[in-house]
Amino acid sequence: MGTVLIDGVEVEIGDDERLNGIQAAQRADKEVPHYCWHPGLSVVASCRMCLVETGRRDKETGDISMVPKLVPACQTPATDGTVFITDSEKVRAARALVEEDLLIRHPIDCPICDKAGECHLQDYHFEHGREERRADLQPFTSRRRSLGDTVTLFVDRCVMCSRCVRFCRETAGTSELMVVNRGTHEEIDVFPGFPLDNKMSGNVVDLCPVGALGDKDFLYQQRVWFMKGHDHVCGGCSAGCSIRVDENQDRIYRIKPRENQQVNQWWICDEGRYDWHYIHDGNRVAGPQRQADDQAVEWEAILDDMDTDLRRQERIAAVLSPFQTVEEAYLLAQYVRSIDAEALLGVGPIPVSGEDESFAQNFTIRAEKCPNRKGVEHVVAGLQGELLNWEAFQEKLEADDSIQAIWVVGGAPLGSECFSDETGACLRRRRTLIVQELFPSPLWNSADYQLPTPAFAERAGSFVNCDHRLQSVDWAIRPPAGVYTDGQLYWRLLNRTGLFQADVVRRELAADIGYFTLAAEEIPLDGVCLTLNHLATESTMVDSA
Amino acid sequence: MQQDDPCIKWVEEPKLGTAGMMYLPMFIQGLTTTFRHMKKSLSGGAVTVSYPEEEPQIDNPLIYRGVHRLNKDDQGRVKCVACFLCATACPAHCIDIVGVESSWDDREKYPESFSIDELRCIYCGMCEEACPVDAIELTSLYNLTGRSREEMIFDKEKLLSVFDATHEAEPMKSKELGGTV
Numbered sequence: 001m002g003t004v005l006i007d008g009v010e011v012e013i014g015d016d017e018r019l020n021g022i023q024a025a026q027r028a029d030k031e032v033p034h035y036c037w038h039p040g041l042s043v044v045a046s047c048r049m050c051l052v053e054t055g056r057r058d059k060e061t062g063d064i065s066m067v068p069k070l071v072p073a074c075q076t077p078a079t080d081g082t083v084f085i086t087d088s089e090k091v092r093a094a095r096a097l098v099e100e101d102l103l104i105r106h107p108i109d110c111p112i113c114d115k116a117g118e119c120h121l122q123d124y125h126f127e128h129g130r131e132e133r134r135a136d137l138q139p140f141t142s143r144r145r146s147l148g149d150t151v152t153l154f155v156d157r158c159v160m161c162s163r164c165v166r167f168c169r170e171t172a173g174t175s176e177l178m179v180v181n182r183g184t185h186e187e188i189d190v191f192p193g194f195p196l197d198n199k200m201s202g203n204v205v206d207l208c209p210v211g212a213l214g215d216k217d218f219l220y221q222q223r224v225w226f227m228k229g230h231d232h233v234c235g236g237c238s239a240g241c242s243i244r245v246d247e248n249q250d251r252i253y254r255i256k257p258r259e260n261q262q263v264n265q266w267w268i269c270d271e272g273r274y275d276w277h278y279i280h281d282g283n284r285v286a287g288p289q290r291q292a293d294d295q296a297v298e299w300e301a302i303l304d305d306m307d308t309d310l311r312r313q314e315r316i317a318a319v320l321s322p323f324q325t326v327e328e329a330y331l332l333a334q335y336v337r338s339i340d341a342e343a344l345l346g347v348g349p350i351p352v353s354g355e356d357e358s359f360a361q362n363f364t365i366r367a368e369k370c371p372n373r374k375g376v377e378h379v380v381a382g383l384q385g386e387l388l389n390w391e392a393f394q395e396k397l398e399a400d401d402s403i404q405a406i407w408v409v410g411g412a413p414l415g416s417e418c419f420s421d422e423t424g425a426c427l428r429r430r431r432t433l434i435v436q437e438l439f440p441s442p443l444w445n446s447a448d449y450q451l452p453t454p455a456f457a458e459r460a461g462s463f464v465n466c467d468h469r470l471q472s473v474d475w476a477i478r479p480p481a482g483v484y485t486d487g488q489l490y491w492r493l494l495n496r497t498g499l500f501q502a503d504v505v506r507r508e509l510a511a512d513i514g515y516f517t518l519a520a521e522e523i524p525l526d527g528v529c530l531t532l533n534h535l536a537t538e539s540t541m542v543d544s545a
Numbered sequence: 546m547q548q549d550d551p552c553i554k555w556v557e558e559p560k561l562g563t564a565g566m567m568y569l570p571m572f573i574q575g576l577t578t579t580f581r582h583m584k585k586s587l588s589g590g591a592v593t594v595s596y597p598e599e600e601p602q603i604d605n606p607l608i609y610r611g612v613h614r615l616n617k618d619d620q621g622r623v624k625c626v627a628c629f630l631c632a633t634a635c636p637a638h639c640i641d642i643v644g645v646e647s648s649w650d651d652r653e654k655y656p657e658s659f660s661i662d663e664l665r666c667i668y669c670g671m672c673e674e675a676c677p678v679d680a681i682e683l684t685s686l687y688n689l690t691g692r693s694r695e696e697m698i699f700d701k702e703k704l705l706s707v708f709d710a711t712h713e714a715e716p717m718k719s720k721e722l723g724g725t726v
Contacts, residue, residue, distance in 0.1 A: 111628035111677040112653050141653055220644045220654050223629045 002080030005057055005064075006030055007087060013078060021052055021073025021084050030086050033095060033124045035209045036161035037074035040266045040361070041170060045072040047161050049124065051094045052076075053085035070094055092128065099129035105184070106210075107142045107156050115211030117224040121159065144214075147177070148196035150270060151205060151213055153188055158212035160186050164204035171267065171360045174198040188212070199357065199365060202273040203266075206256055217274050218254040227253055230476035231525065233463045235323065235413075235456025236272040238368040240465030242526065243268060245457050245476035252276055252457060252477060260526045262469055269365045276457065278414040278439075279477075285437050285444070285452040287482030292448070299484060306449050307493060309432045310339050313405040317344035319393065320380060321436075321453070322370035323411035324486055325461025326470075326516070327505040329372075329379045331490035336407060337383070338494065344403060345380045346393025347373070348410065349418040366466055369416055371456060374534075375464030382513030382537070397426050405432035409486070410441060411453045419443035436486070452483040460487060461502040462519060468534050470519050471527035472506065597688075606685035606715050610668045613661055613699070614707035616680050616717055622649070623705060624680035627656040631672035631681050639665035640672060659701040663689060673718075682718060684711045 004011045004019075006028040013019055013027070020043070022032045035047035050073040055066035064083050070090065078084070085091065102121060110116040142156040160179070165188065168177045176196045180189045190196055196204070205215040227246040234241040234255070242260035246253050255276055257268040278284075287296045290305075310316055318336040320329040336343040351369040358364045381387040388396060397403060406427050412418045419441045427433055428446050435447035444450055458479040462472040479485055484492075487500035510520035515533045564570040585591075594601050603609050616624045627644030639662040647655040672681050684707060691697040699707075 109653070111630055112626050141651060144653070220627070220646055223633065225633065226629075 002078075004078045004080075005083040007085060013080075019078045021054065021071075021076045021078055021082075021086075022050055024078035024082075025052075025073065025084060025086050032073045032086050033120075033128055034074055035120060035159055036163060038163055038207060038266075041163060041166045041207075043075050044162060044166070045075040047098070047159065048072065049095065049098050050074050051098075052091055053088055055083040055085075057081045057083050095124075095128040096130050099125050100134070102159050103129070103133060104135045105156065106159070107140050109141055109157075112141075113154075113157065113211040114214055114219055114224070115157075115208070119211060120209035146195075146216075147188075147190050147213075148201060150201045150216055150274070151196055152216055152219060154212050154214060155187055157210050158188055159210050160188075161209055162188075163207040163209070164188060164213060167200075167204055167207055168196070168198065171203070171363065172198040172200045173360055177204070199269050199271070200267055200359065200363075202270050203257070203268070206266075215254065222248060222253045229256075230474070231258060232457060232473045232476045233371060233465075233471045234268060234272040235371040235463075236269075236275060236369065237366040238370060238373055238466040239263065239364055239366045240371050240463050240469065240471060241268045241272055242471065243272065247457075247477045250477040252279060258525075260471075262526050262529070263465065263467075263471075265361055265363060267363055269363075271365065275413070276455075279455040279457060281414060281439075283414075283439060284455075284480065285440060285450070285483075286480060287452060289450040290448065291446075291450065296482075302449065303493065306434060309448075310336075310405050310407075310434075313340075313403075313432060315342065315344070315400070315403045316340045316405040316407070317346070317393075317397065317403050319346045319348045319390075319406065319408040320376045321348045321409035321411045322350055322373040322376050323438075323453075323456065324372060324376060324409060325459050325463060325502065326372065326375040326379055326509060327461035327502045328459065328486035328490065329376045330383075330509045330512075331487065331494065331500075331505060332407065332409065333379060333383050335490050335493050344388070344393070344396060344400070345384045346388040346396075347377050347380055347390060348408070349390040351412055351416045351418055353416070368466065370412075371465070372463045374466060374468060375462065375470065378464070378513065378515040378534075378537070379509070382515055394426055404430050405434075406430050407434045408436070408443065408447075409453060410435065410437040410444065411455075412438065412441075413455070414439050417441045451489070452479075454479045454483060454485045458483075458485055460485070460500070462506060462523065464530065468530040469527045470516070470523065470530050472502070472519070472523035474502070603685045603687075607718055609685040609687070610670045610683045612663065612684050612686040612689055612707055613666075613672070613704055614682055614684050614711060615659060615701065615704040616682060616708055616712075617705060622652075623655060623659075623701065624678055625656045625659060625676075626652060626678055626680070627654045627659075628677060630675040630677060634671040634675035636669060636671060637665050637667045639663075656701060659704065660698050661704065662698045663691075664694060664697045679717060684715055686711065 002013050004013055004024045006025050007030060009028045011024055011027045022034055025032045032050045034050040036044050051070040052073045053066060054071050054076050055064055057064045059081060142154040144152055144154045147153050165177045165179060169175045176190050176194055177188055180187050205213045227248045229244045229246050232243050232245045234243045241264035242258040244256045244258045255273050257264060257266055259266050288299055288302045289296050290302060316336055316339055318332055333345055350373055352367050353369050354367050356364055356367050377387055410418055433447045434449040435444045436451040436453040437444040438453055438455060457476040460475040462470050464470045491500040507520050510516045515530060515537045517533055518528050518530055618624050627642055629642055632640040632642055641660050642656050643658045644654045645657040670683055673683050
């Protein structure tokens with residue numbers, strides 16, 4: 001254990017911790033402003049915004065000797081006996097100078113800059129800058145140029161922190177971005193013919209502390225202060241990255257990564273960042289339909305019929321979707337099992353595309369393009385004692401003609417339809433086929449009851465990623481009118497009172513299925529790891545890979 | 546609300562003086578004001594007018610808060626840069642803007658559509674105050690009528706036409722940007 005003294009406050013740091021001045025000051029609730037330093041990148045100490053006073057305290061005598069010059073806190077390790085002073089007159093004057101220097105050449109175009117409202121330069125200027133500018137500044141616009149398909153560079157807004165350059169070198173590993181020229185002529189640029197096109201390119205926009213890097217997908221779409229951010233989990237692949245969904249009036253405008261050291265550190269891939277537009281696609285299944293009516297009907301008109309139809313059959317089956325949350329999957333299983341205690345449960349097809357792709361710091365884009373395979377598999381295995389994957393389920397179904405009603409949940413986004421004409425042929429021969437889909441698929445078209453299902457941002461509940469980490473989130477946006485979320489629908493079919501509450505279901509689930517035991521408590525933001533429970537319950541799992 | 550909340554200032558009702566207790570002096574004091582105004586009105590100083598037969602005089606159109614207009618720059622383009630600051634400042638949420646990238650060199654974006662719900666507007670002038678490029682201004686046009694609610698949602702073309710109709714009588718307000726005040 002070491003003790004660091006920050007503005008007179010003693011802060012304990014662990015023996016194996018390697019903190020710098022900024023991180024140590026955070027422990028004492030002191031914010032040291034910084035542009036170039038980022039916990040996920042190497043240290044360059046170039047912006048000089050984090051200059052602080054430092055020194056050492058002698059262990060025996062307790063005397064403090066200070067270094068005469070200011071040092072960058074990002075580059076100064078906090079070890080036992082280190083002293084930091086972060087708010088002296090000298091430090092404040094240095095910050096004001098840095099701010100003034102940055103603003104000499106920074107265009108005052110905040111009103112049209114997309115970063116305004118979440119800009120470090122703005123924030124720090126209010127907090128640490130001078131009240132008046134000594135330079136004669138006129139509002140002017142910034143030169144802009146495209147760096148690639150995803151990012152636009154506003155050249156004059158850049159403060160040369162070089163975070164983006166370091167990210168491309170260190171994390172993406174592709175090194176497209178570089179600093180050209182010297183001194184006051186320094187600019188970020190790409191080499192001609194080699195645009196920024198790596199699979200994590202969008203992260204440079206998040207890293208940019210000012211408005212120099214603009215996300216083409218989001219540029220000019222919405223001012224940041226109009227949006228509300230909601231913690232969520234990315235539905236793009238089985239990595240289950242922690243994200244923040246920024247929406248305004250139930251319309252998503254952008255998706256940003258949320259720090260989760262257990263899953264995605266600070267990053268997300270471009271697929272996760274940009275592939276959400278299907279949520280607002282006009283071709284989504286907009287409400288319930290019945291094959292017999294050939295037109296949209298009200299939920300009220302269809303729910304009772306569906307329930308009666310299911311109860312009429314001797315045996316029924318349900319296919320749970322790897323796009324559902326575990327709570328939703330569990331509720332559907334509960335529902336079919338309340339009709340037929342021996343109902344057959346299976347897991348729907350797992351969409352796979354390409355291979356896992358790994359980047360530095362263990363960031364991996366998974367080939368399995370669904371967020372909750374592990375969770376749903378454990379719901380099925382836990383309730384049925386045996387895991388049936390899609391192939392095994394179809395085989396079982398072929399062999400058993402007594403099952404005459406099947407409830408199938410899809411939910412694949414546009415372009416990765418799971419149910420083609422060939423798959424699920426055995427499903428169509430049954431008397432009652434209920435299919436929930438996000439976008440119409442061949443199977444959905446031939447279903448007796450054609451129901452909608454929500455997209456990932458509209459779901460509430462828990463997702464279990466490929467490493468058995470369960471993350472619990474609430475919905476970020478409401479589904480379009482006419483679409484019930486799965487939770488609402490099953491809750492209603494089960495005749496439960498009140499509204500669907502994911503955490504109530506999660507507690508029931510934790511009490512019911514051994515794998516989810518640890519999910520009974522409040523789930524922290526970075527989730528809980530269920531690996532131990534997985535190992536304990538592995539005997540019931542049939543490997544479906 | 547807590548009784549001992551430091552933000553609450555408790556005030557005692559002032560004690561009635563002798564004049565107040567006698568009632569009549571206060572009564573006369575009040576009536577004096579009434580008669581003073583009556584005398585002023587009867588001698589031709591009335592502020593009310595018989596609208597619509599008679600139009601009211603607007604003393605200073607530059608500070609009057611009537612129908613909005615969208616100013617044009619010297620090349621005839623809309624001055625607005627689609628920064629949304631007016632929409633942000635608007636307490637009635639009556640401004641709706643769609644901003645897109647512009648093809649002009651000196652401008653990063655411009656409003657593809659810009660509409661103000663004149664019925665929802667409370668004519669507070671906050672939009673004018675917030676605008677960093679003096680693109681939105683309130684004119685002295687006050688007799689605003691329409692046959693439907695839809696008609697009263699003014700789009701960009703309509704707001705620009707208000708500028709065409711009023712810019713000669715009411716020049717742009719900011720001095721730096723070619724105005725007179």
